[in-house]
Amino acid sequence: MEQETYSDETPLTYTCNDGRKPTVKGWWATSTCQHGTWSPEPQCIDEKACIAPDIPNAKYRETQSGWYKAGEKIRITCNGGYDPKDNNATTTCINGIWSFVPVCEKNIEACGKPPQIPHAVIIHQGYQDVFAADTRVQYECEDGYTVEGEDATKSVYCIAGNWTEGPVCTQHATPSCSAPRLDGGFFSPKQETYSDETRLTYTCNDGRKPTVKGWWATSTCQHGTWSPEPQCIDEKACIAPDIPNAKYRETQSGWYKAGEKIRITCNGGYDPKDNNATTTCINGIWSFVPVCEKSIEACGEPPQIPHAVIIHQGYQDVFAADTGVQYECEDGYTVEGEDTTKSVYCIAGNWTEGPVCTVFCILDPADPQRQSLTLSGVTYMKEGEVKFFNCNSSPYLRLRVKCINRETVSSPCCYYHSIDYKVSALVESPLKSPMPSSFIRDIRTPLLQIQECSMNVKMDIL
Structure with missing residues (x-):
């Protein structure tokens, strides 16, 4: 249910009306209150608009809103070492989907990972699988080792799909060093102390390797702790x-x-x-x-139901057999049974029948506008439904209430009796309730229905 305020870390789920959709995959989405801001921001966009596509190894123009209007085009730029497949780099948003999703494939002149050189580590470069042609990668020798020319560094280049020859690090007097402690490997730069957010790179000796993908890795000083911790493990681990x-x-x-x-x-x-x-x-x-x-008995995403949203459940593509998912009707709508929620279940690969949310009106005794009514509790009325209620001012007064477009329309409080009598004549005078015996002069036919409102008599011969 909607609230006026939400506490920090409170999640909500939302869906969109006909013709609109969330700015994420799926027909419902979640958002969390974080430090006074909803993240991600709940948005409903035109169903013909497109959300940002996921294109590995590519960049493209991003919008501030995070989505693109129908008819908008984007042109991708592949990362270094990649080219657009078949030179197709442009796609168009058509009826809510992209005309096609461009693909970035490895360039024939790009290089794979640089060679691993004994007693050396790559610096100023995180691990990656592909490097563009003419890319420069710099090595630094382990403390106590150097390359020819008494320099500790040397670069290699990617030329026509191959790396140029790398440096050879030869040993010299090994200086002492301190933290971080790295058994079976070495790192750069080596200092006695490191300031916060300082990053180092490390590699491992023969027979050992880092605990991440690749033969070299990075670690950052964060609040006095190395993250992730530099480790060299047995290469057979x-x-x-x-x-x-x-x-x-x-x-x-x-x-x-x-x-x-x-x-x-x-x-x-x-x-x-x-x-x-x-x-x-x-x-x-x-x-x-x-x-x-x-699983063959699992279900896909639950059905989207008009004027309803799934609660207590983040979006996912697959649900296990026997999973229950709870819907909640939009404010102003209800399901059969005068409740706003109902569950569906995944049975043998299919969802059970979902709820139908219909428009309704609410009569709440706590509402100041309902003080003239005698209500035993919150009363729900379906669209077009008519009900009669006693008025608090007198046990003989009633009013008529009808639900129209989620709002109630009511008559004034008045005498509204339906009393059957067999009479032969009526006195043309204001009635009092209960009806006095003198009003009936002779008990004969026909049968009359007498209704009294605002002291006026209406008689219908039945």
């Missing part, structure tokens, strides 16, 4: 595998010894492919990487 939609036993060190096994547990809605859920660390790599694939 394994780093933690990346297995989407799965969980497995994590070690405190972040790596696994040779011969160790891990068994994955797939997330809800997924099963291990071919029932292979166990893998073994062998000579520094995993025997195989398990895959979690969608």
Whole structure:
């Protein structure tokens, strides 16, 4: 339900009216109150607009709003070492989707990772798989080693898909050094103390490797702690595998010894492919990487229901069998049973029937405008429904209320009786309630229905 204020870290879910959609994937989305601001900002955009595409190894013009109008074009620029496939670099937003998604593929003149040189580390460059032609990469020798010319650094270049010859680091008198402590490796720059946010690069000796992908790594001084901690492990050990939609036993060190096994547990809605859920660390790599694939009894995203949003559930593509998802109707709408919420369930790959949110009116005894009514509690009325209520001013007074376009229209409080009598004549005079016996002169036919409102008599012969 909507609120006036939300406490910090409160999440909400939202959806959009017909013809509009959120600025993220899916028909509903979540946003969290963080330090007085909603993140990400809830937005509903025209369903023919497009959200920003995900194009690896590419850059393109970003909008401040995070989305693009129908008909807008974007042109990508591939990162260094990549080119647009088939020279297709432009795409257009058409009816809410991009005409196609450009692809950046490796340039034939680009280079792979630079060569690993004994007793040397690459500086001023984070790890990457591809480098553009003419890229320069600088090495620095380990403390106690130097290259010819008594300089500790030398550069190599990517030329026509190959790296130029790298430096040779030869040993000389090894100076003493201090933190960070790195067993089986070395780092640069080496100092007695490091200021906050100082970054160093490190590599490991023969037979050892960092605990991250690649043969060199970086670590940053953050509030007196190195993050991530520089570590050199046995090259036959394994780093933690990346297995989407799965969980497995994590070690405190972040790596696994040779011969160790891990068994994955797939997330809800997924099963291990071919029932292979166990893998073994062998000579520094995993025997195989398990895959979690969608279960045949799992469901996709729940159906989008007009005037309803899913609550207590972030967006996801797959839901496990027997999962329940709860909807809440938009303010001013309700489902059958005078409630605003209802759940659906994933059964054998399909969602059960969802709720229908219909417009309604609310009569709340706490509302000052309802003080003239006698209400036992909050009363809901469907669109077009008519109800009669007693007035608080007299037990003989009633009023008529009708629900129209989410608002109630009511008559004044008045005598509104429906009393059946068999009479032969009526006295043309104001009535009092209850009806006096003198009013009836002779009990015969026909049958009359007498209604009294504002002291006027209306008689309908039945």
